[in-house]
Amino acid sequence: MELRYLCSGFHMQMKLRMRALLLAVGVGLLWAQDGKALFQANCASCHAVNRRVVGPALKGVHERWGNDEQEIIKFVHNSQAYINGNFKNSAYAKKLFEQYNRAVMTAFTGLSDAEIKAILDYIKAETEALAKAEGGQATGAAGAPAASSAGGGSDISPILWVLVLALGAIAAALLVATLALSRLLRPESEEGKPSLWERLRPIVTSKRFVALLVLVGFVWWVSATTVKARSVGLHKGYQPVQPVAFSHKTHAGEYKIACQYCHIGVEKGKSATIPSTNICMNCHTYIQEGSKYGKKEIAKIIESYETGKPIEWVRIHNLPDLVYFNHAQHVKVGGIACQTCHGPVEEMDEVYQYNDLSMGWCINCHRQTKVDLTANPYYTRLHEQLKEKEVTVERIGGLECSKCHY
Numbered sequence: 001m002e003l004r005y006l007c008s009g010f011h012m013q014m015k016l017r018m019r020a021l022l023l024a025v026g027v028g029l030l031w032a033q034d035g036k037a038l039f040q041a042n043c044a045s046c047h048a049v050n051r052r053v054v055g056p057a058l059k060g061v062h063e064r065w066g067n068d069e070q071e072i073i074k075f076v077h078n079s080q081a082y083i084n085g086n087f088k089n090s091a092y093a094k095k096l097f098e099q100y101n102r103a104v105m106t107a108f109t110g111l112s113d114a115e116i117k118a119i120l121d122y123i124k125a126e127t128e129a130l131a132k133a134e135g136g137q138a139t140g141a142a143g144a145p146a147a148s149s150a151g152g153g154s155d156i157s158p159i160l161w162v163l164v165l166a167l168g169a170i171a172a173a174l175l176v177a178t179l180a181l182s183r184l185l186r187p188e189s190e191e192g193k194p195s196l197w198e199r200l201r202p203i204v205t206s207k208r209f210v211a212l213l214v215l216v217g218f219v220w221w222v223s224a225t226t227v228k229a230r231s232v233g234l235h236k237g238y239q240p241v242q243p244v245a246f247s248h249k250t251h252a253g254e255y256k257i258a259c260q261y262c263h264i265g266v267e268k269g270k271s272a273t274i275p276s277t278n279i280c281m282n283c284h285t286y287i288q289e290g291s292k293y294g295k296k297e298i299a300k301i302i303e304s305y306e307t308g309k310p311i312e313w314v315r316i317h318n319l320p321d322l323v324y325f326n327h328a329q330h331v332k333v334g335g336i337a338c339q340t341c342h343g344p345v346e347e348m349d350e351v352y353q354y355n356d357l358s359m360g361w362c363i364n365c366h367r368q369t370k371v372d373l374t375a376n377p378y379y380t381r382l383h384e385q386l387k388e389k390e391v392t393v394e395r396i397g398g399l400e401c402s403k404c405h406y
């Protein structure tokens with residue numbers, strides 16, 4: 001009797017521990033995944049952990065910042081404010097900025113402190129994994145394969161896999177032990193019935209169950225890889241500092257200058273075009289002093305005009321070469337307002353990228369937007385053929401690959 005109570009207490013404890021363990025594994029994985037996903041979505045276009053991309057390799061960044069995570073978080077929120085401000089590491093950040101040819105890192109005002117911390121935790125974990133892998137390579141053969149795959153930046157960090165497998169094995173061992181105990185401790189009255197393990201065994205060892213496990217693993221791998229692949233090259237929120245403090249808020253907002261006055265290509269062809277200095281000089285021949293910066297900024301326009309050296313505006317929106325996008329088709333034919341795609345530009349002192357310009361973004365709009373057939377004679381014939389009241393862009397072929405891809 002005594003022994004049985006003791007044992008069932010032990011049995012309970014085992015059950016609780018196993019649950020806690022599974023929970024911890026789950027939460028740990030979620031957290032690591034979270035930081036990684038955030039890194040892939042926001043930082044991977046310019047950073048890798050172990051090599052230089054546009055920005056520096058981020059391994060060991062904690063040490064370079066005197067292990068003061070709070071300072072790194074401030075920097076990530078707005079690197080330009082940090083560089084030009086008077087913070088603890090501003091001098092270091094300024095030097096780094098010069099070293100990287102004054103390439104401006106995107107400001108991440110939309111990320112919370114906790115999200116940046118999750119990213120930094122991910123970087124820290126990767127740094128440690130790299131250090132370990134390098135150590136293993138130096139001491140013997142055993143560490144070498146792990147090192148090479150970590151160095152290659154494989155999809156799901158091998159360290160994570162090893163962790164999952166190890167914890168999975170422990171969980172399985174505990175499960176078997178618990179089931180064995182429950183068989184031992186079964187009360188006499190239940191002696192005749194099959195035990196939990198006896199009932200579960202045919203299921204767990206069946207081919208279908210194994211196939212299911214493999215399938216779940218595969219789906220996870222595919223979704224993780226897709227999330228990573230889809231975020232490559234997208235720059236929503238990108239807001240570089242421009243060579244002249246030109247403000248759309250002043251020009252398009254306050255003074256209500258039409259977008260087409262400067263972006264002369266927008267109704268005529270593929271490209272909206274950035275205005276040449278000549279267009280600015282239409283007004284700035286006369287207006288040589290601004291209310292905010294005095295003569296300083298406008299002097300740059302005059303200098304460009306006199307020397308013939310164009311102002312080197314930093315391009316913000318940039319689709320990959322394989323995509324064909326035509327402004328006139330959307331603005332003139334489709335009648336879509338600039339703001340639908342570019343956001344409230346007339347309120348922006350500095351322009352930033354408002355939409356992610358992903359393929360999904362183009363496709364969604366083509367699925368939903370009805371083509372205005374009445375205002376456009378081009379569609380009269382098409383309209384008759386289709387004999388439908390509402391025609392979306394999709395119906396006129398707006399989802400065909402070759403329409404958007406060269």
Ligand code: HEC
Pocket residue numbers: 039042043044045046047054055056057058061064072076079096097098100102103104105106108119
């Ligand atoms: C548009 C490119 C770009 C993006 C996107 C970007 N960075 Fe940067 N990052 C840079 C550049 C360039 C530097 C070098 C300093 C500079 O030029 O301001 C830098 C520097 C850093 C540094 C300092 C590195 C060191 O060695 O001290 C940290 C930390 C950092 N970035 C974190 C991040 C994080 C976190 C994200 C994502 C939330 C991110 N960056 C996204 C370009 C980028």
Ligand code: HEC
Pocket residue numbers: 242246248251252257258259260261262263274275313314315316317318338339342345346350351
């Ligand atoms: C007085 C001239 C002028 C007017 C008017 C003007 N822009 Fe611009 N626009 C510029 C210049 C110069 C740039 C390049 C510098 C910059 O990005 O701020 C630019 C850049 C842009 C960009 C980013 C281009 C890139 O690099 O990807 C967009 C989008 C844009 N303008 C949209 C608009 C819209 C929408 C309007 C009307 C609401 C408008 N602009 C009115 C001069 C003008």
Ligand code: HEC
Pocket residue numbers: 244245246247250251255257262275276277279280281282283284287289290291292293294297298301
């Ligand atoms: C249709 C007339 C017009 C055109 C074209 C024009 N501007 Fe202006 N710009 C103005 C006016 C008006 C002001 C406001 C002056 C003030 O601040 O009182 C101004 C102010 C400025 C300022 C000074 C801001 C300040 O407060 O110090 C800059 C810089 C500037 N413009 C750049 C440009 C550039 C670059 C272009 C060409 C891409 C351009 N402008 C084209 C009318 C124009």
Ligand code: HEC
Pocket residue numbers: 259260263266270271272273274317318319320325327330331336337338339340341342357
């Ligand atoms: C249907 C969405 C959409 C609309 C509407 C739209 N744009 Fe764009 N715009 C884009 C995309 C996408 C790009 C990037 C093009 C590229 O990289 O080839 C872009 C790029 C630009 C650029 C960068 C330089 C260039 O010539 O490509 C400017 C400037 C610009 N747009 C201004 C405007 C103005 C002004 C209007 C309104 C008159 C407008 N856009 C309407 C989607 C749009």
Ligand code: HEC
Pocket residue numbers: 319323324325326329330333334336340341357358361362363365366369370371372393396397398403404
């Ligand atoms: C805000 C809605 C919207 C977005 C976003 C948008 N489009 Fe469109 N697109 C339209 C409309 C509306 C038309 C139809 C214009 C017409 O011919 O009447 C169109 C037509 C087209 C066509 C011609 C299709 C045909 O069959 O003639 C191409 C190509 C195209 N878009 C490419 C793109 C690409 C590439 C992107 C993303 C970078 C994009 N569009 C984003 C609304 C949008």
Ligand code: HEC
Pocket residue numbers: 230232233234319320322323357358359362363366398399400401402403404405
């Ligand atoms: C309405 C316009 C549009 C249509 C239709 C469209 N795409 Fe795209 N596609 C895009 C844009 C925009 C991008 C770039 C997004 C980015 O920057 O990642 C893209 C990117 C891609 C990429 C990724 C390329 C790379 O280097 O990452 C592939 C692959 C692709 N498209 C295949 C297709 C196929 C296949 C179809 C037909 C079923 C198709 N697309 C139809 C607009 C379109």
